[in-house]
Amino acid sequence: MKFGDLPLEDALGAILAHSEVVPGGRLRKGLLLEPEHIDQLRAAGLASVTAAELEPGDMGEDVAAQTLAEALAKDAPGIRLSAPGTGRVNLIAEGPGVVQLDVAAIHAANAVNPMITIATMPDLAQMRRGAMIATVKIISYAVPSADVARACDISRAAVRLSAPQLGTAALIVTETAAGAGDKGRDAIAARLTALDMSLSEVVSVPHETAPLAAALGQVSSDLILILTASATSDSHDTGPAALRAAGGRITRFGMPVDPGNLLFLGWLGTRPVIGLPGCARSPALNGADWVLSRIACGIEVTPQDIAAMGVGGLLKEIPSRPMPRRGKKSV
Numbered sequence: 001m002k003f004g005d006l007p008l009e010d011a012l013g014a015i016l017a018h019s020e021v022v023p024g025g026r027l028r029k030g031l032l033l034e035p036e037h038i039d040q041l042r043a044a045g046l047a048s049v050t051a052a053e054l055e056p057g058d059m060g061e062d063v064a065a066q067t068l069a070e071a072l073a074k075d076a077p078g079i080r081l082s083a084p085g086t087g088r089v090n091l092i093a094e095g096p097g098v099v100q101l102d103v104a105a106i107h108a109a110n111a112v113n114p115m116i117t118i119a120t121m122p123d124l125a126q127m128r129r130g131a132m133i134a135t136v137k138i139i140s141y142a143v144p145s146a147d148v149a150r151a152c153d154i155s156r157a158a159v160r161l162s163a164p165q166l167g168t169a170a171l172i173v174t175e176t177a178a179g180a181g182d183k184g185r186d187a188i189a190a191r192l193t194a195l196d197m198s199l200s201e202v203v204s205v206p207h208e209t210a211p212l213a214a215a216l217g218q219v220s221s222d223l224i225l226i227l228t229a230s231a232t233s234d235s236h237d238t239g240p241a242a243l244r245a246a247g248g249r250i251t252r253f254g255m256p257v258d259p260g261n262l263l264f265l266g267w268l269g270t271r272p273v274i275g276l277p278g279c280a281r282s283p284a285l286n287g288a289d290w291v292l293s294r295i296a297c298g299i300e301v302t303p304q305d306i307a308a309m310g311v312g313g314l315l316k317e318i319p320s321r322p323m324p325r326r327g328k329k330s331v
Helices: 035-043 061-072 103-110 145-155 185-193 209-218 236-246 287-296 303-307
Strands: 002-007 020-024 026-029 050-051 058-060 080-081 086-093 099-100 117-120 133-140 142-146 159-162 168-175 199-207 221-229 249-251 265-270 271-276
Touching: 020 035, 026 035, 026 185, 058 061, 058 145, 061 080, 061 086, 061 117, 061 133, 061 142, 061 145, 103 117, 103 145, 117 145, 133 159, 142 145, 145 185, 168 185, 168 209, 185 199, 185 287, 199 209, 209 221, 221 236, 236 265, 236 271, 249 303, 271 287
Parallel strands: 168 199, 168 221, 221 271
Antiparallel strands: 002 050, 020 026, 058 142, 080 086, 086 133, 099 159, 117 133, 249 265, 265 271
């Protein structure tokens, strides 16, 4: 692509690089200059304009953006593409889910040509219906077709959206005289609704191993959530102990995400069980959201996966904590 100052007599068919005021209006940048536009520019007293000219082998910005976006989302259900405009095409989630990216491929595609760019949400981010997963933006008015083809080859099928696979969840709440009861039920139900799931059962039991184990054996939902009255402080505390007593197993206790440290994850037969940290009573983002969204969408969550959540896992300072992580300034 050639870019620079062009005499008006040579500007026919070029792309106007900067908007220009002309008699009766304005010619917008990006306009393909036709004879009437040249006349308007001349009437405005201009002898030349800054413009871009495509060369053999170039691909226009909109076609390039569309081509790359189609490659990124190739054969990916649940993702639609916006109409191209000004060198941009967005990848939009048609429903809730978790985005899965080939991060290395996207990095490599972004290294092909600085004018060819792909920006995405973080890998494994939870998406809502209508949210933007990624955007392809061609910065210049045209780029070499060969570079577009190379970026497409590198990043083909690099963006996926895993839709929810589970439909129902049971919430088992343990109670003590000083406990919070089922406070937070609405926040938990809202999390499930965002994943196209329903809160099918809510059961309250004393904060003791035997009643909790019995309740675990009676619920019939796809997913089991446990919210204990007292924080789970050990892998042999009431919640994990009850899951083992019910015939289940614990795969991970504790996570390097704050808030959310006191989560535990396990299985009862083929059903996942999430022991929620107390912060799940709030609608604010916490570590349980990362685990819940992946489990709901059928994505395996290993102990190593949870251990790797620490970088980026400092989510938010909570001033109301009894022992805040940052002391108050002296006055």
